[in-house]
Amino acid sequence: MLRCLRVLPARVTRNFSRWCSNYVARMRFINRLKEDEGACLTALESGDVFLYHTLAPLLRKTQQGVFQLPLLPFKDLEGILNRLGKDGSMVKDSVLITCTEQNRALFCLDVGELDQQAVEKECGGNFVDLRKAFFTLRGEEAPLVARGQALLRWHQGNGFCSASGKPTTRNQAGSQRVCHSNGLVYYPKMSPVIITLVSDGKRCLLARQASFPRGMFSALAGFCDMGETLEETLRREVAEEVGLEVVSVRYSGSQHWPFPQSSFMVACHATVSPGNTQVDVDHEELEEARWFTLEEIRAALKLRTPPRNPRDQPPTIWVPPSYAIAHKLIREWVDDQEHPYDGK
Ligand SMILES: NC(=O)c1ccc[n+]([C@@H]2O[C@H](COP(=O)([O-])OP(=O)(O)OC[C@H]3O[C@@H](n4cnc5c(N)ncnc54)[C@H](O)[C@@H]3O)[C@@H](O)[C@H]2O)c1
Ligand SMILES: [Mg+2]
Known part of the structure; x- marks a missing residue:
């Protein structure tokens, strides 16, 4: 980032430093809300909440x-709950998600114990499956609903201590749970996953699991084993799933992936030698894996995803939609092929 800033005009760097100091203040504020119960409750009372019904x-x-994520001010939500015959103090069960650039704390709440249609009518919206919401929402809202569901799911599944069997209690922010009988502290869990696009220099390797929608191919992915580095996971998964030995690895980016449970996807490019x-x-893991040429990948990227006509014969090859990190890896690979790095 600093290297980029050197070549930017002064106006841009001034704006960046203003954004940056606002960013630092926001991050410190969020961190304080995780530690300070009173401050978190105050932030909730002047903040906004988005809702889930059974996740x-x-x-x-x-x-x-256009689909949007409705943000309900604390007082409005209290009123809605009262009208639905619930104690408005249920809003205090909300879990902290983030703080907006306008410095409003943002929380989420699962109202699964209320009648779904009654809440929909009161709020003027519909509860939809997370996968559909993730598909439909724009920009920043898609990762927010994913994060909210992951945290709520974690709370719902961690109400009891796995050592004592006693109930655990959460802090106001919902960033941890504690077993008071033995002092054990539980934090939200994610499973680290490596996802990699393997290239032989001219072609890239895509695979499909039997459970994928018809015609969809993606990059190779696999969960990290305990004690492994990401590089070790990558080399092992590629060897296990397609019998190839990776010779180089380059980091690309990462993404929280909420399906089917919380994964932390780390995306890398990898190469095998052209002679291997x-x-x-x-076939226990994958239905098919094969090399694709640049032309085939360009054609797949042009398709609307998922295609309208999945029953076509023969099936059209398509790749995951733009919100999936596999898509980013595939686009980067195409860019690399079209504009090879000349080392300068
Ligand atoms: N975002 C994307 O673009 C994208 C693309 C492909 C896959 N993915 C995700 O990557 C994840 C991993 O891919 P995979 O299924 O090929 O992994 P994988 O190759 O490791 O195989 C899955 C198997 O690993 C075992 N496993 C080990 N640790 C596990 C854990 N913590 N949770 C669940 N199973 C575990 C289970 O036996 C499971 O059946 C999946 O959740 C998938 O949804 C995301
Ligand atoms: Mg796999």
């Missing part, structure tokens, strides 16, 4: 037909 987020359609490209698929 399905509430979305609202605007007059322009014979694929040997582990």
Whole structure:
């Protein structure tokens, strides 16, 4: 980032430093809310809450037909709960998600114990499956609903201490749970996963699991074993799933992936040597894996995803949609092929 800043005009760097100091203040504020119960409650009372019903987020359609995540001010939500015959103090069960750039704390709450349709009517929206919400929402809202569901799911599954069997209690922010009988502290869990696009210099390797939608191919992925480095996981997964030995690895980016449970996806490009490209698929894990040319990948990227006509014969090859980190890896690979790095 600093290297980029050197070549930016002074106006841009001034704006960046203003954004940066606001960013630092926000991050410190969020961190304080995780530690200070009183400050967190005050932030909730002047903040906004978005809702789930049994882990399905509430979305609202605007007059322009765009789906949005409705943010309900604390007082409004208290009123809604009272009208639905619930004690408004239930809002205090909300879990801290973030703080907006306008410095409003943002929380989420699962109202699964209330009648779904009654809440939808009161709030003017619909509870929809997370996968659909993730598909439909724009920009920043998609990761927010994913994060909210992951945290709520974690709370719902960690009400008891695995050592004592006694109930655990959460802090106001919902960033941890404690067993008071033995002092054990539990934090939200994610499973680290490596996802990698393997290239032989001219082609890239994509695979499909039997459970994927018809025609969809993606990068190779696998969970990290205890004690492994990411590089070790990557080399092992590629060897296990397609019988190839990786010779180089380059980090690309990461993404929280909420399906089916919370994974922390770390995306990397990998290469095999051009003389070692014979694929040997582990059919326990994968239905198919094969090399794709640049032309085939360009054609797949042009398709609307998922395609309208999944029953076509023969099936069209398509790749995961733009919100999936696999898509980013595939686009980067195409860019690399079209504009190879010349080392300068
Ligand atoms: N975002 C994307 O673009 C993208 C693309 C492909 C896969 N993925 C995700 O990557 C994840 C891993 O991919 P995979 O299924 O090929 O992994 P994988 O190759 O490691 O195989 C899955 C198997 O690993 C075992 N396993 C080990 N640790 C596990 C854990 N913590 N949780 C669940 N199972 C565990 C289970 O036996 C499971 O059946 C999946 O959750 C998938 O949804 C994301
Ligand atoms: Mg796998």
